[in-house]
Amino acid sequence: MNTADTHKKREIKRNGRRYRVKRIVRTILLLSLVVLVIYFSRGHAKTFVLQFFVKTIPVEYSVLEDTRDASFLLIRSEKTVTSPIRGRYERKYQEGDRVANNSVVGYLVKTIGTSLEQTERIPIMSPYAGMLSYYTDGYEKLCNPDVWSQLDLNKLVELQKGLVAVESGETKNNSEIEAGQRLFKIVDNLAPQYLFTEIELPDDSLIQIGNTIVIKLEAEGNLRIQGVIDEIERYDSIMRVLIEIPATPILREYRKINGSIIVDNYEGIILEQDVLVHLDNKVGVYLLDQGLVRWQEVGIVGKVGSKVAIEGLPSKNWIIATPGFVEEGQRLDTYKD
Structure with missing residues (x-):
């Protein structure tokens, strides 16, 4: 080589x-x-990942309502008029019209003999002034404040459970009517009405005679009515309650209405209880303050189910609704839901 x-x-x-x-x-x-x-960059990466898990909600004051579902029986001053004979009924007024005392509401047309040309028109009068309604159910006498002192509450409870719907349309214009059939009823649209219900309520302090109470009814677009508790009867944990409400003509077609009683309410910031953060035997929440997580002590106004009403936070703040994903002092992007 x-x-x-x-x-x-x-x-x-x-x-x-x-x-x-x-x-x-x-x-x-x-x-x-x-x-x-x-x-x-791990801090930035963590912040980037957290933005998909951390949720924030604005500080907004509202009302937390403690409600009890109930089925109400409507009791009002009303009187049903029945047909004295068999015939064809002719309406003079429509549903919801106001009529005067002893005024003609309609006519019963009776055929005389065998000739169809020979008829008799019998005027049907209003028993007193009020609002006309063709919604009848046969319970107008029973569900009347005038006989309340004589009522058997057990029978009223059974009626409330068994009643499904109010009948209507028995007296369509020009319809054939049998003797004794209900034609219409007149509702006293100025007299107060009553709602009767049974609710399970162990604490007597929430409902007492004379207290003002708010009722929410599913009828007529979730109608809210303020009433006064008139009578109470207790059977173990069950309370039978009679509530006086103002005259409410739009309820004339109802006898049984589902809804709820608002037994208490709390004004504050409404949150789920798992949003609260306990620190040093104090209750608070995490706030997102200019990109930093900050713990702030709060006061509890009331609790209903899984929700809580709190106070002690100024507006224009953002509460971290998922405190398990953050810790105090941590920096986050100022994203909001």
């Missing part, structure tokens, strides 16, 4: 060693750079 070949082989070996050293150095530098990037 000549000298030139030996020199060439030595040069190749030296170049290979240099290449391996450079590759190792580049690898070490690249790994170091990756570690540094991860180290310095």
Whole structure:
């Protein structure tokens, strides 16, 4: 082997060693750079990930209502008029019209003999002034404040459970009517009405005679009515309650109405209880304050089910609704739901 070949082989070996050293150095530098990037950006990465889990809600004051579902029986001053004979009824007024005392509401047309041309029109009079309704159910005498003192509450309860719907349409215009059939009723639209219900309520302090109470009815677009508790009877944990309400003509077609009684209410910021954060035997919440998580003590106004009403927070703040994903002092982007 000549000298030139030996020199060439030595040069190749030296170049290979240099290449391996450079590759190792580049690898070490690249790994170091990756570690540094991860180290310095992990806070930003965590914030980026948290934005998909952390939820915030604005501080807004509202009312938390403690309600009890109830089925109400409507009791009102009303009187039904029945047909004295068989005949064809002709309406003079429509549903909901106001009529005067002893005024003609309609006519019963009776055929005389065998000739259809010989008829007799018998006027049907209003028993007193009020609002005319063709929605009748046969319970007008029983469900009347005038006989309340004589009522058997057990029978009233059974009626309330068994009553499904009010009948209507028995006296369509020009319809044939049998003797004794209900024609219409007149509702005293000025007299107060009453709602009777049974609710399970162990605490007597929430409902007492003379207290003002708010009732929400499913009828007529979730109608809210304020009434006064007139009578109460207790049977173990069950309370039978009679509530006086103002005259409400739009309820004339109802006898049984589902709804709820608002037994108490709490004004404050309404939250789920799991939003609260307990710290040093105190109750508070996490606020998002200029990008930082800050704990703030609050006062509890009331609890209903899983919800709580709190106070002690100024408006224009944001509450962190998922406190399990954050800790005090942590920096977050000021994102809001």
